[in-house]
Amino acid sequence: MHTLSSQLRSDGVAPELELLIGELAAASKTISAKVRQGALAGVLGSAGHENVQGETQKKLDVIANDVLKQTLGRLAQVRALASEEEDHPVPCHVEGAYLVAFDPLDGSSNIDINGQIGTIFTVYPARDDVPALSPEQFAQSGRAQVCAGYVLYGPSTQLVLTTGGPVRLYTLAQDGGFVLTQEALRIEPECSEFAVNLANFRHWSAPVQAYIQKLQAGVDGPRGRDFNMRWNGAMVGDVHRVLMRGGIFLYPANTQSKVHNGKLRLLYEAHPMALLVENAGGRASDGQGDILDRVADQLHQRVPVVLGAACEVQLVVETLAQG
Numbered sequence: 001m002h003t004l005s006s007q008l009r010s011d012g013v014a015p016e017l018e019l020l021i022g023e024l025a026a027a028s029k030t031i032s033a034k035v036r037q038g039a040l041a042g043v044l045g046s047a048g049h050e051n052v053q054g055e056t057q058k059k060l061d062v063i064a065n066d067v068l069k070q071t072l073g074r075l076a077q078v079r080a081l082a083s084e085e086e087d088h089p090v091p092c093h094v095e096g097a098y099l100v101a102f103d104p105l106d107g108s109s110n111i112d113i114n115g116q117i118g119t120i121f122t123v124y125p126a127r128d129d130v131p132a133l134s135p136e137q138f139a140q141s142g143r144a145q146v147c148a149g150y151v152l153y154g155p156s157t158q159l160v161l162t163t164g165g166p167v168r169l170y171t172l173a174q175d176g177g178f179v180l181t182q183e184a185l186r187i188e189p190e191c192s193e194f195a196v197n198l199a200n201f202r203h204w205s206a207p208v209q210a211y212i213q214k215l216q217a218g219v220d221g222p223r224g225r226d227f228n229m230r231w232n233g234a235m236v237g238d239v240h241r242v243l244m245r246g247g248i249f250l251y252p253a254n255t256q257s258k259v260h261n262g263k264l265r266l267l268y269e270a271h272p273m274a275l276l277v278e279n280a281g282g283r284a285s286d287g288q289g290d291i292l293d294r295v296a297d298q299l300h301q302r303v304p305v306v307l308g309a310a311c312e313v314q315l316v317v318e319t320l321a322q323g
């Protein structure tokens with residue numbers, strides 16, 4: 001039975017990165033403990049202010065952000081942090097070899113209903129070609145990620161992680177350690193389940209509407225088979241389902257001005273999930289090209305997301321290209 005650290009070592013992960021991942025895991029355990037206590041730990045409800053993206057912060061958004069910032073900020077290996085809940089990058093140690101970006105609490109609207117929530121994170125190498133603590137540090141292709149993952153605070157707390165190779169799944173044991181419970185998650189190329197917020201239907205482009213209508217037509221439509229639909233309201237839960245049993249997840253561009261580039265953030269939501277999905281044999285696209293090829297030229301930049309079963313994602317890309 002492999003623990004997180006023994007598995008990372010057998011995967012040949014550099015000791016400095018292993019240490020960093022260990023601290024990410026430690027922070028997530030602290031968050032997990034608070035989530036489990038819910039109202040008893042005073043973590044439900046609104047924090048009463050907005051983040052830089054104009055979203056009302058929940059108490060747990062702020063708590064999770066503080067836990068990650070304090071835990072990672074101490075590490076000499078970390079040059080800077082970027083977070084959904086921070087307007088600007090947080091400088092840490094000028095000599096640090098790594099940058100860490102995270103969505104401290106994904107699925108905030110699920111907090112108060114005891115639904116699936118999680119922490120999404122990614123690690124990039126620090127850059128020596130731009131000033132050590134400048135925001136340009138984070139302007140990197142998704143292919144530069146040295147590690148990506150999430151912790152899902154569901155009925156059990158699970159860590160899903162790739163350090164470039166297979167996508168490993170660890171479960172938080174009662175003794176407080178993460179134990180490897182699945183060696184390599186794989187996404188089948190075909191699927192019969194989709195995840196999209198259908199309430200946005202009228203705001204999508206005509207090709208996206210047409211694609212979804214074909215899925216909804218099921219066995220009577222051009223696809224000739226039924227598709228099931230699920231929507232968590234938390235990307236972390238939706239992507240987890242895709243990694244566990246297949247499917248396709250979409251958060252398309254939208255004609256509403258606030259989310260015309262999609263809702264999800266490239267740096268700390270789309271990039272890490274794209275690396276996990278691709279390393280599990282799936283595909284992750286912005287509707288045209290690979291999400292991993294995109295460079296975040298703004299810290300909180302949004303991007304349309306289509307990810308999951310490789311053949312289904314390809315079909316969406318072709319449908320959009322036809323216009």
Ligand SMILES: O=P(O)(O)OC[C@H]1O[C@](O)(COP(=O)(O)O)[C@@H](O)[C@@H]1O
Binds near residue numbers: 084105107233236
């Ligand atoms: O409100 P909608 O359209 O269901 O959007 C849900 C999406 O928004 C998000 O909640 C955004 O994440 P945050 O909770 O971190 O802001 C995604 O997790 C999810 O896929």
Ligand SMILES: [Mg+2]
Binds near residue numbers: 107235
């Ligand atoms: Mg999020």
Ligand SMILES: [Mg+2]
Binds near residue numbers: 061
């Ligand atoms: Mg969030």
